[in-house]
Amino acid sequence: MNRIPLRFHLNDAEIGEFIDSGTTLLSLLRDKLGLTATKSGCNQGSCGACTVLINGAPQLSCLVLAARCEGKSVATLEGVSDNGTLHPLQRAFMDGFAAQCGFCTPGMIIAAKALLDRNPDPDRGEVIDAISGNICRCTGYEPIIDAILAAAAEMRGGKRKSA
Amino acid sequence: MLEYSSKYFAEERNQSLHEVGVERPRSDVQGHVTGRTQFYADRNFPGLLHLKMVRSPHHHARIKSIDVSKALKVPGVVRVLTAADIPSNIYTILCLIQVEPNDEPVLAFDKVRYKGEQIVAVLADSQRAAREGAARVKVVYEPLPAVFDVEEALKPGAPLVNEYHGRNWFTYEGHHCRRVRHGDVEKAFAAADHVIEEKYQSSPIEHAPTETTGCIVVPDSNDRFTCYSNTQALYFTLDNSALILKSPFHKLRLVGGTVGGGFGGKVDVIVEPIAFLAAMLARRPVKYEFSREEEMQVSSPRAAERIYIKDGVMNDGRIIARKVRLYVDAGAYSRHSPYGTTKAAAHMPGPYTIPNVWVDSHCVYTNRTPSSAMRGFGVTIGDFALEVQMDKLARLIGMDPMEFRILNAYRDGDLKAHGKETTGAALVECIQAAAQLADWPIGERYKAMSSQRKGA
C-alpha cells in the first residue's frame, strides 16, 4: 500500500496527514485522528452508524476512501456542538428520549442535519427518507422522527408546519 | 402515544414518591448526542493487535490437520493460537451455576460441529494482515453427516452432534427433557368437548445490536490484564475466562457497562477468553471484534423452537387440559439453552389457570450455530404459539377472544402448573384496558371481572 499525502477540512480545521492509500475515511477519523463519535456498526455500508457530511452531503465513511476527501470539507458529530452549545437536534434527541444505547445516535444526528441544512421545513415523510439508511435497534424510530421534526420546528423559530 | 391509567390497583400504589415514578432525563443522553459516550471500541491503544478467526466452512466435519505455516509468513502476522494454546479448552458458560457437562471447545481441534465454528486465531498488526493470515491457514477436513432438524436429531441413528453429551439432547436429572406434570391431561382430554393439537415453528433470530460483540484486552504493568468489553455480564465473563485460562481470578479485570445494544446477544463468553490469552501470550493489547457478518451468522441467535400444543376445551370456554411438547434448537453446544428450556417449561401453560397440564421441554443439539439468550428468552416463541392457539380455541367454540382469555386468565390464589400460587396477577386488567383502548367490545360480565377475585 502506498503512503500518500492528504489535505482536507475537518470540522473547520485544516488536516494534513500521510495515509495508506487504502485507508477508509472512517478508519482515518477513528483510529488515526481519535475522533470516535463516528461509529462503525458494520464497516460494509449497511447500517449508517458511520454517516458523516462530505461537502454537506451525508456519506457512509466506511465506504469512502480517505484519499477521495482531498480538498473537501468533512463534518462529524464532534463539530456539531459549537463550544459546548448543543445543536437543536442534539437537544431534541435528549428531550424526546430519542436515544437508548446511543450507538446509532451520531449517525442519525448527522443524517438529520444533512436534511435540515438543505430543507429546514421537512414533512414526516422527508424525515423518514433522510434516516432510512440508518439502523436503530433500540427505539422503534418513532421518537427519532419526532425529535428531528421538533428540532426543525425550533430552528425555524418554533413555527410548526401546517400538518 | 402513551397514557398512564390509575383506574386499576390504586389502593396498592404508594402515592408519596418523589424521585421515582416521575420523569427524569437519562443520565447518559448528553454523551450519546455529542458522541462522547465511550464504547469499548472508542479506546485506542498503541501497538494494538487485531485478531481474526479461522472458521469452519462445514456444518460437521472431522479436522484432519491444521497448517499455519503460510499464515505466519504474512507480513504483520505476529502469531497464531490453536486449541493447544488454551489451558482449559473445553468449557460451558453455565458451569458457574452448575450446568454440566463442559461441552464446547474455545478453539475446535478434533471436530467442528457448526459452520462458522472457531478453529485458529490469527494475531496481526493490522486488520488486513490478520485477514490475510487467516485466509492462509490450511485446515483439512473430513466432512461428516450433519443433522439440522430437532425431531430428526432425537431419532435413533441420527448423527451424534456433541460427544460430550453422548446424545443429541440435554439431560435433566435423568430425564431427556424438562417435565411439568400437573393433574391428568389424558383424562381431561377424554372429558373435553373439543380437543385440538397444533404445531408451531420459528426460525433463528439475530439480536442485531448496532454495535457488534467485541473486546480489547490490555496488559498492564503488573502482570494483570484489563478487558474492555461490551459483555452484558462482567463477572460471568471474568469467571469463565479465568477458568478457561487457568488464571488466578485476580489477574483479570473487566471494564464495561456502556453497550451499543445487547438484547441477550452479549451474554455469551466468546471473544474475551481468547483475547485475554492472546494478550497474555503476545504481551500487547489485542482487539477481537465480530464483523457484521460474524455477528449475523456466527454469534448465537435466538433459538428456533418447534412447539406442539394439544388442548382440551369446553363449550363454555374453560380450557381443561393443555399438553405441550416443546423443542429448543440449541445448535451444537449448550451455552444458555438448558436454562432457557427450563424457563420455557416453567412458562407453560401461559398466564391461564388450567387444571391439567403436561409439558415436555427438550433442549436438542443440531449442527447449527449454537443458540443462546435473547430478549424474552424461553418465552417469546412460546407466547407466539400459545396466543395463536388461544385465538384458534376461541374461534372453535365461538367465543370472543378477549372474553375467552379473561375467562381463563389466572387470578390471585390460583395454583400454577409448576406448583406455585398465583400472586399479583393483572392479566384481566390488561385485557380490559386494551379492549377499551382499541374499542373492542366486551361484555359487561367480563368488564366486571378482576384478577383479585374470581369473576362470576
Next chain:
Amino acid sequence: MAKQRGRGMASVNYPTGMNLGGDPSQALIHATTTGSFVVTLSSVDLGQGLKTIMAQICAETLGIPTDNVIVDTADTDTGPHCMGTFASRGTHRIGNAIIMAAKEARAVLLEVAAEELEVNAADLETDGKGNIQIKGSPGKSISVLETALAAHFKHGRTISGRGIFLQPRSYPEPETGRMTPATCYAHACTVAEVEVDTETGEVAVLSLKSAYEVGRALNPRMVEQQIVGGAWMGISHALYETTEPYYPDRAHGPVDFNEYLMPGPGDLPKFENVVIERPAPDGPYGAKGVGEMTANSPIPAIANAIYDAVGVRIDSLPITPEKVLRALKAQAA
C-alpha cells in the same frame, strides 16, 4: 386481489429475574465529603437506562435529589458482584440491592445530622431537596452537604451502605417440575390491526394498541422507550427477521442489514399504549422487569390479525410474504 384488513389480539405475562432465582447483585453506596452519593456497581447498561434508574432509586431511598447521585459502574476492580443484565432482572435485583445499601447509608446520615442538631435521629426526615429537618418543624434543619462534611471531618464516620439482593435458587422437582421460577410477573395485552395485500402477500401493521402492567413505572418516559422499541421489535420478529430463511435448511443466511430485514422508519404503525401498575411486593418501589416482555404480545396479535384479514393461519415465524401467498394459494385450491 385486494388489500384486506383484520385485527387480532394477544395477552401475555413475563417473569422478572433469572428463572429459578439464584442470581444475586450487590451495590455499595458512599457519601463524598460534600454530600454527593456514589453508587458503585458492576452492572451493565445496554441502553435500557440502568444508570438513570439506579440513581433514581438511590435518591428516593436516601431522600435526596437524583442529581446528587453518581452511578459508578462496570469495573470489576471496584464494583461488587452483579450477575449481569439479562432476564429483565436489572431494575428488580440491582434496584433492591441499592435500596438496602441506601437505607444503611441513610441511617448514618440521619445519625450524624441528629448529633449536629442535638436531637434524636428518629425525629428527623429528609426534605428531598438536600436538607434534613426535624419532623413537623422545617425551620430547624441541616443540609446534606453540611452533614457529610461533619461526618468526614468532625465525627470520623463514613456515610455508606452495603446492599445485596438474592432470590434464593429454586431446584425443580425432576418428575413434576414443581419449582419457583419467579416471584413477580409483568403483563401485556396488544391489539394489532393489519392490512394484507393478497396480491403480494405483504403485511402492513396499521396500529398496535397495547396495555402494559409494569408494577411501577420508575421513569415513565423510559418505560415508554422500552414499550415502543419493544413493540417495534415484535413487528420485526413477526414479519421479517431470521438468520435462516429456509430453516432447518442452513442456506441463504443474511450477512448484513441489506439482507437481514427489519422494519424501517417508514414501516411504523400507529402506537397507542396505556400503562397500568400493580406494584410487586418484592419489587423496588413495586417495579417489575418490563424490557423483554414488550416485544412478545405484538407477535401473536399480528398473526391473529392476519387470520382475521384473510383467513389463513401462518403458524411459523417469520410470517413472510412468501408464506402468506402460499397459504392463500392453498386456501383457494
